[in-house]
Amino acid sequence: xxxxxxxxxxxxxxxxSALLWYFSKxxxxxxxxxxxxxxxxxxxxxxxxxxxxxxxxxxxxxxxFSGLEHVYFYxxxxxxxxxxLILIHGQLxxxxxxxxxxxxxxxxxxxxDLGELAQYGxxxxxxxxxxxxxxxxxxxxxxHRLLLVPYTLGIYHAYFSSHYDLLQxxxxxxxxxxxxxxxxMSALYMLTMYQDMFFPYKGQISSIQRLTPEIxxxxxxLTKQLDYRPGQxxxxxxxxxxxxxxxxxxxxxxxxxxxxxxxxxxxxxxxxQVYNLIQVHTEVAVxxxxxxxxxxxxxxxxxxxxxxxxxxxxLAYLHTQPDKKIDLYYxxxxxxxxxxxxxxxxxxxxxxxxxxxxxxTTQRNRLSVDELSFSPQTSIYICGPEKMIKHFKSAxxxxxxxxxxxxFRS
Numbered sequence: 170x171x172x173x174x175x176x177x178x179x180x181x182x183x184x185x186s187a188l189l190w191y192f193s194k195x196x197x198x199x200x201x202x203x204x205x206x207x208x209x210x211x212x213x214x215x216x217x218x219x220x221x222x223x224x225x226x227x228x229x230x231x232x233x234f235s236g237l238e239h240v241y242f243y244x245x246x247x248x249x250x251x252x253x254l255i256l257i258h259g260q261l262x263x264x265x266x267x268x269x270x271x272x273x274x275x276x277x278x279x280x281x282d283l284g285e286l287a288q289y290g291x292x293x294x295x296x297x298x299x300x301x302x303x304x305x306x307x308x309x310x311x312x313h314r315l316l317l318v319p320y321t322l323g324i325y326h327a328y329f330s331s332h333y334d335l336l337q338x339x340x341x342x343x344x345x346x347x348x349x350x351x352x353x354m355s356a357l358y359m360l361t362m363y364q365d366m367f368f369p370y371k372g373q374i375s376s377i378q379r380l381t382p383e384i385x386x387x388x389x390x391l392t393k394q395l396d397y398r399p400g401q402x403x404x405x406x407x408x409x410x411x412x413x414x415x416x417x418x419x420x421x422x423x424x425x426x427x428x429x430x431x432x433x434x435x436x437x438x439x440x441x442q443v444y445n446l447i448q449v450h451t452e453v454a455v456x457x458x459x460x461x462x463x464x465x466x467x468x469x470x471x472x473x474x475x476x477x478x479x480x481x482x483x484l485a486y487l488h489t490q491p492d493k494k495i496d497l498y499y500x501x502x503x504x505x506x507x508x509x510x511x512x513x514x515x516x517x518x519x520x521x522x523x524x525x526x527x528x529x530t531t532q533r534n535r536l537s538v539d540e541l542s543f544s545p546q547t548s549i550y551i552c553g554p555e556k557m558i559k560h561f562k563s564a565x566x567x568x569x570x571x572x573x574x575x576x577f578r579s
Contacts (some may be wrong), residue, residue: 170573172243173236179219179243186215194343195332208260209254214327214345216251217320218352220244224313226459236461237418244314252295255323271571287326287369290319301486309378317356324349364432368406368416370395375428377449381505383436384478385444386422388427389453397429399486400462400550405431408452412442416456420481420552423488429455432481432508442486464491467548472541473497474561476553477506483552487523496543500528501535502555535560 190206190211194299199207223230223244226237234240308518327345328335336341372391379385389405399404404416417439423430435444464471464486473483480499501507512524528536538561543549551561 170237172234174232175239175243178455179247182219183212184560186211186348187205188355188401189341189344190333191246193333193339196334197332199332200266202261203265203332206258206265207333209261210327210402211345213251214323214350214352216247216254216480217323218348218355220247221320221352221355221359223247224359224487231413231459231461235285237459240471243524251446252269255291259285274512276382287319287322290322291316294319314360317360320352320356321373324353343495364566368404368456369456370455371569372453373425373453374447374449374451374453377447378575380432380508383444383505384432384434385509386430386432386444387432387447388424389455391427391455393428393430394426395455397458398460398463398465399489400464400482401458401460403429403431403455403457403459405478406454406456407443408448409446409448410445413439415439417460420478420485421458422481422484431476432484433534434478434506436491448571456465462552464493464548464550467493467550468546469493472494472542472543472549474536474549474551474557475499476557478508479551480508481555482514483550483551487513492522494522494551495524497523497525498541499525500530503529505530 187208188210195204195207200350223240226240230240234243292296327349333341335345353417370391370393372389375386375390376388377385378387395403402418402420406414406416408414408556409452419433421429422432428504433440433443435441460482462482475483475497477500483497497513498512507527507529507536510527517523517525535557551558
C-alpha cells in the first residue's frame with residue numbers, strides 16, 4: 170500500500186511554508202537569526218495545521234495515504250516534528266541580539282509571553298499523548314482536545330509577535346490565514362461536531378454471541394444500507410449506560426446491506442465494557458467504512474496471514490465465495506483465542522482452492538517467513554498485532570503486500 174500522494178501533499182505544504190517565510194520581506198530589517206526563527210516558527214504552525222487536518226478522517230486524505238493506518242502514522246510524525254520545531258524556535262529567540270528586542274511594543278511582548286505559554290503547553294500535552302498507553306482512552310481523548318488551547322495561543326503569537334505583517338493580503342498572509350483557519354476549524358470539528366453530526370448510519374444491536382470468555386460477536390441492524398468492501402472497518406458508537414460513547418474502530422467480519430457483523434476481543438476498557446454490558450436493541454451509530462484492504466484487486470494466488478483478531482477482515486471476504494486460490498495461516502495464542510475455527514475448516518473442505526493452517530503459539534513457535542512458500546505473483550495480505558506485522562514486513566518481499574495492524578485504542 171502506497172501513501173505517496175499523502176507524502177507529496179505534506180512535502181508541498183511544508184516546502185511552501187518554508188519558502189514563503191524565507192522570501193517574504195519583514196516590516197523592518199531583522200537579524201538573520203530572527204529570520205531563521207520566523208521560518209522555523211512558521212513551519213511549526215504549519216505542522217500543527219497538518220496534525221489537526223489529518224485527525225479529521227476525511228475520506229480524500231484516507232485515499233491519498235492508502236488508509237487511516239498511514240494517516241495516523243504521519244499525524245504522529247508531524248506532531249513530533251512540530252514539537253522539535255517549537256523547541257528550536259524558542260532557543261533561536263533567545264539568541265537574537267538585545268538591540269533588536271528593544272524594538273518590541275507592549276502588544277509584541279504580550280504575544281511573546283503567550284508564545285512561551287503555548288510552547289510549554291505543547292511540550293506537556295504532546296509528551297503526555299505519547300505515553301498514552303498508560304492512560305485510559307477517555308483521558309487520552311481529553312489530552313488531544315486540550316491541544317487546541319496552546320494551538321490558539323500559538324496562532325495569536327504568530328500574528329502579533331511577528332516582524333512580518335501577516336494581516337496583509339500577501340502570499341504569506343493568505344497562506345497563514347488559510348492554514349491557521351483550516352487547522353483551527355479541523356480541531357473544532359473533531360471536538361464538537363464529528364461525534365454528534367457525522368455518524369450517518371443509525372441502528373441497534375440485533376444479536377449478541379459470546380464466542381469465547383473474551384471474544385464477542387455482535388450483529389447490527391442499520392436503518393439504511395452500508396456499502397463496504399470486505400477487509401474494511403468502521404467506527405462504532407454505542408448508546409448504553411455504562412459504556413463509553415466515544416467511537417471505536419472494528420473490522421467488519423460479515424453481513425451485507427443493513428446487517429453488519431462485528432467481532433471484538435475484550436482487551437481494553439471499552440471492549441471489556443461492551444463484552445460485559447451490551448444488550449440487544451441497544452442504539453448504535455456507525456461512521457465508515459474505512460480501510461484499503463482490497464482482496465478483489467489482488468492476484469489469483471493469495472497468501473493470507475492472520476494473527477488473533479486479525480482474522481476478521483478475511484472472514485468478510487470468504488463470505489463472498491471468492492474463486493481465487495487462497496492459503497490462510499491463522500496464528501493465535503491458545504484455544505480460547507481462536508474463533509470461527511469450525512467455519513474455516515468446513516470452508517476448506519468444501520472449497521479445493523482454499524487451505525487453512527492453524528498455528529497455536531502455546532504449542533509451537535510463532536510463524537516465520539521461512540515457513541512460507543509462494544511465487545512472485547502471489548498477493549500477500551497480513552492483519553494482526555503490530556509486532557507480527559513488523560516481522561513479516563521486514564522479512565517478506567515488499568511487492569504485492571498489503572497489511573493492517575492493530576494500533577487504534579480499544
